[in-house]
Amino acid sequence: MKNYDVVIIGGGPAGATVGQYLKEQGINYLVIERGTNYRDKVCAGGVPVGIMDVLPVSKRNFERVEYDTLTVDFRATLESTVKIDRPFMYGVARTEFDHFLREGLNVHYNEKFVMFEREKNGVVVHTDKAVYRTKFLVGADGVGSRVSILSGLAKKRRFILAEEKETPLEDKDKVNNVKIFLGYNRFGYGWIFPKKDHRSSGSGALQKYFLHSKGTVNKFDRSKRQTKIHPISLWGGEEVLTDGRIGLAGEAGNLVDPFTAGGIYPAVLSGKLLAQSIEKALKKGKSNLYEYNELLMDKMYEEFRYALFLSKMFYPFIPLIKKVILSRSVMQQAMEYASNGYISYKKFFEKVRKTRKIHIKIAYFLVKMFANK
Numbered sequence: 001m002k003n004y005d006v007v008i009i010g011g012g013p014a015g016a017t018v019g020q021y022l023k024e025q026g027i028n029y030l031v032i033e034r035g036t037n038y039r040d041k042v043c044a045g046g047v048p049v050g051i052m053d054v055l056p057v058s059k060r061n062f063e064r065v066e067y068d069t070l071t072v073d074f075r076a077t078l079e080s081t082v083k084i085d086r087p088f089m090y091g092v093a094r095t096e097f098d099h100f101l102r103e104g105l106n107v108h109y110n111e112k113f114v115m116f117e118r119e120k121n122g123v124v125v126h127t128d129k130a131v132y133r134t135k136f137l138v139g140a141d142g143v144g145s146r147v148s149i150l151s152g153l154a155k156k157r158r159f160i161l162a163e164e165k166e167t168p169l170e171d172k173d174k175v176n177n178v179k180i181f182l183g184y185n186r187f188g189y190g191w192i193f194p195k196k197d198h199r200s201s202g203s204g205a206l207q208k209y210f211l212h213s214k215g216t217v218n219k220f221d222r223s224k225r226q227t228k229i230h231p232i233s234l235w236g237g238e239e240v241l242t243d244g245r246i247g248l249a250g251e252a253g254n255l256v257d258p259f260t261a262g263g264i265y266p267a268v269l270s271g272k273l274l275a276q277s278i279e280k281a282l283k284k285g286k287s288n289l290y291e292y293n294e295l296l297m298d299k300m301y302e303e304f305r306y307a308l309f310l311s312k313m314f315y316p317f318i319p320l321i322k323k324v325i326l327s328r329s330v331m332q333q334a335m336e337y338a339s340n341g342y343i344s345y346k347k348f349f350e351k352v353r354k355t356r357k358i359h360i361k362i363a364y365f366l367v368k369m370f371a372n373k
């Protein structure tokens with residue numbers, strides 16, 4: 001049986017980030033990935049520019065499209081387009097992006113995690129090919145996380161269902177232009193993210209509303225490509241993501257932004273935080289990862305709380321506030337804000353609270369009352 005300091009299940013953005021940070025510290029780790037080296041992942045690939053601050057330095061030079069133009073459409077009746085002078089978001093093709101993040105790591109591909117057993121001084125990990133002994137086990141195995149199921153951590157409760165298709169670029173597609181579609185589905189939105197050679201078009205909504213809006217993507221992208229449907233496990237409140245020597249990162253721990261349903265940035269950030277906690281635990285000879293929970297509280301959960309609140313304020317009221325959302329000044333401000341890094345929901349609410357505009361204050365408190373019911 002081979003011994004490791006850390007075994008990581010899953011080689012998506014969360015698992016690859018944990019691996020890269022551990023590798024930098026010379027820690028003896030293994031990544032187990034059930035897919036192939038170039039595994040397919042259904043994803044629009046929209047990434048906040050703030051990802052540069054959390055990726056390992058050696059992984060910041062990734063292939064990307066830089067978006068400087070945003071179009072927002074409301075049911076094909078209203079449309080607004082704004083361009084700024086710098087990127088407000090990046091677009092990545094997931095197969096290449098994930099492969100790049102894993103490059104240089106010790107990965108066993110085509111190997112599937114099956115179960116683990118706890119021991120006094122470690123964890124025994126069983127895959128369909130081998131058995132390993134490790135001091136710490138990382139579950140970075142995404143939405144269907146088996147590590148989460150077997151450990152009882154991060155039960156999956158709040159889902160988005162999303163449909164998506166990929167179509168070769170046409171002449172009319174502008175590569176630097178993200179398009180967002182509002183008003184077609186309740187508690188959700190649609191998108192077109194162009195990449196270098198194709199566009200990812202999709203639409204998603206909270207699980208209970210998805211069926212009413214299934215097929216929405218075909219209303220704004222009429223290409224006859226196959227649509228794939230996938231769940232996204234949203235963050236629904238603070239949760240402890242460690243138990244002894246086991247820790248969860250990324251979507252395995254429901255770490256998906258509850259406003260945008262974006263999971264790539266939270267996967268990378270949580271992967272970095274978990275690697276930091278493991279490194280300290282190994283140095284101090286600890287048998288738990290409590291510090292990771294504190295880091296999550298400090299660096300992620302507070303922002304997610306505001307994001308959840310914003311989602312309750314925003315999605316049900318889109319038809320009422322569509323003209324505000326689509327106004328050039330609001331769109332421009334949001335893009336400028338995003339272009340400075342990861343949008344801070346907390347700072348946004350602090351601004352709203354401090355506004356002198358009495359109608360915004362009244363609207364804010366009314367929505368707050370309604371949203372908390």
Ligand SMILES: Cc1cc2nc3c(=O)[nH]c(=O)nc-3n(C[C@H](O)[C@H](O)[C@H](O)COP(=O)(O)OP(=O)(O)OC[C@H]3O[C@@H](n4cnc5c(N)ncnc54)[C@H](O)[C@@H]3O)c2cc1C
Pocket residue numbers: 009010011012013014015032033034035039041042043044045046047111112113114140141142143145146162163164202230231232249250251252256261262263264265267
């Ligand atoms: C349609 C759609 C569009 C999306 N668009 C965006 C977007 O534009 N921007 C954004 O930020 N997020 C988006 N997301 C969400 C994002 O894709 C995920 O949240 C993100 O991939 C989570 O990263 P992760 O590393 O936690 O998990 P994953 O990327 O899912 O990686 C988990 C890995 O674990 C492996 N694995 C699973 N089980 C096992 C096992 N038993 N043994 C070994 N390996 C295993 C899988 O093969 C996979 O490689 C979208 C999701 C969907 C479905």
